[in-house]
Amino acid sequence: MARILVADDNAGLRDVMVESLGGLGHEVRGVGSGDAARDALEEGGFDLLVTDLRMPGLDGLALLEHLKARGQQLLTIVMTAHGSVDTAVKAMHLGALDFVEKPFQLSTMEAKVKKALERLAIVEENRLLRAELAQGYGSMIGSSPPMRAVFELITKVSETSTPVLILGESGTGKELVAREIHRRSARKDGPFVAVNCAALAESLLESELFGHERGAFTGATQTKRGKFELAQGGTLFLDEVGEISLSTQVKLLRFLQEKELERVGGSKTIKVDVRVVCATNRDLRLQVEEGAFREDLFYRINVISITLPSLRERRDDVPLLVEALLARHQGTTGLEGSVGEEALALLQMYEWPGNVRELENVLERALVLANPGPDGHRRIGPNDLPAEIRGGEGDAASQREYHEATGLMAQIERIEREIIRKALEEAQHNQTKAAKALHLKRSSLQYKMKKYALGKDEGPG
Numbered sequence: 001m002a003r004i005l006v007a008d009d010n011a012g013l014r015d016v017m018v019e020s021l022g023g024l025g026h027e028v029r030g031v032g033s034g035d036a037a038r039d040a041l042e043e044g045g046f047d048l049l050v051t052d053l054r055m056p057g058l059d060g061l062a063l064l065e066h067l068k069a070r071g072q073q074l075l076t077i078v079m080t081a082h083g084s085v086d087t088a089v090k091a092m093h094l095g096a097l098d099f100v101e102k103p104f105q106l107s108t109m110e111a112k113v114k115k116a117l118e119r120l121a122i123v124e125e126n127r128l129l130r131a132e133l134a135q136g137y138g139s140m141i142g143s144s145p146p147m148r149a150v151f152e153l154i155t156k157v158s159e160t161s162t163p164v165l166i167l168g169e170s171g172t173g174k175e176l177v178a179r180e181i182h183r184r185s186a187r188k189d190g191p192f193v194a195v196n197c198a199a200l201a202e203s204l205l206e207s208e209l210f211g212h213e214r215g216a217f218t219g220a221t222q223t224k225r226g227k228f229e230l231a232q233g234g235t236l237f238l239d240e241v242g243e244i245s246l247s248t249q250v251k252l253l254r255f256l257q258e259k260e261l262e263r264v265g266g267s268k269t270i271k272v273d274v275r276v277v278c279a280t281n282r283d284l285r286l287q288v289e290e291g292a293f294r295e296d297l298f299y300r301i302n303v304i305s306i307t308l309p310s311l312r313e314r315r316d317d318v319p320l321l322v323e324a325l326l327a328r329h330q331g332t333t334g335l336e337g338s339v340g341e342e343a344l345a346l347l348q349m350y351e352w353p354g355n356v357r358e359l360e361n362v363l364e365r366a367l368v369l370a371n372p373g374p375d376g377h378r379r380i381g382p383n384d385l386p387a388e389i390r391g392g393e394g395d396a397a398s399q400r401e402y403h404e405a406t407g408l409m410a411q412i413e414r415i416e417r418e419i420i421r422k423a424l425e426e427a428q429h430n431q432t433k434a435a436k437a438l439h440l441k442r443s444s445l446q447y448k449m450k451k452y453a454l455g456k457d458e459g460p461g
């Protein structure tokens, strides 16, 4: 049995599909718009999405784009109007697995659903097999000391219900940590609700979080429950929490102190049991100093903080991540490949300002660019990587020369880095000792440590 979400603004068709797929033993939920589908998917737990493309408001393509941007990709079958193959192709590019042209026979849809779910089972099986081999923690990949420290912290905080503040550069996995905390907590069967506080205007955010009563403002034609209420019994993830306006901060503080709230325009006090996890890539302390963030709220949400290392602070994890991300990608696109030695060395040397998200994008692109061998396997080489990672621009010939040189250089540097890392480890991070062992001046060692981002964090625990 699978959980399926059906999104179509045509109520008749929707009901028929809910019934027929439900008849196959699946748990099916129908929604009438792209916006409603997005909200439902945010709650999580669906295995398959069947969506119309043309819907008022957020249409099917925009929904797929949204899911893709959030890394929340899901097996998807799209329904297209007769003769609009172009849009179907666009949908496939956005990650849809299959499409059905309207009008269709129910049996056709049932067969497609069955096929998609079989695929899911294979992907899941692969995933489980790989999970045993891969090193990491749930959905999080990494085995470097700073990541292991993060995993340990997650384990600890999962046992409690205290607020957690997740810090780290963009793309380091803050949302992943929030989900992992929820998944490992006693609230795991409750909802996980994520709100991006930067995505909504101030007035909208308040009613999004706390809900509103009918008539609270123009356009509030119906009472609406907020995300806090929707997260009842589960976890509320407030992403980009630094963007919350001062007036909404007051309400948030009140909730954290009293565990209760009032909807906008309402006077009834509502009790909710929700764990709040926040994230930001801003410097909240600075915002407190500048008066943009309440100090008392800062301390309330920051009972425990987890700081994610940037990817350049854990380069040792790059090969592991590459393998896991390629496997994940294969699961969704069917493209199978690996990264060659030389390209891997380049990936390991790069600065990664966009962290794991950037690595994901680079690999996705490289996999498409790499030529498949006769067996379909795509071996990613330096030429499949973007210029900023290869390290040079210019005409094809000089580029090739450059690659040959950087290929060698990168390998030498990788080896040098590894030797220095080991020496530091053996010297228990005593730089004088390590420099002596390496026959280097201490200042040269420090220069190289900086170059290779071998800070204290890299040491064992």
Ligand SMILES: Nc1ncnc2c1ncn2[C@@H]1O[C@H](COP(=O)(O)OP(=O)(O)OP(=O)(O)O)[C@@H](O)[C@H]1O
Binding pocket: 070, 071, 139, 140, 141, 142, 168, 169, 170, 171, 172, 173, 174, 175, 176, 177, 281, 356, 357, 360
């Ligand atoms: N340790 C990890 N293992 C596997 N995948 C990861 C890891 N960290 C991040 N990712 C992946 O990288 C992408 C970005 O992660 P996420 O959205 O959690 O980052 P973020 O810190 O919330 O970024 P932003 O500040 O930009 O919102 C996601 O697709 C996520 O699955």
Ligand SMILES: [Mg+2]
Binding pocket: 174, 175, 239
């Ligand atoms: Mg995020």
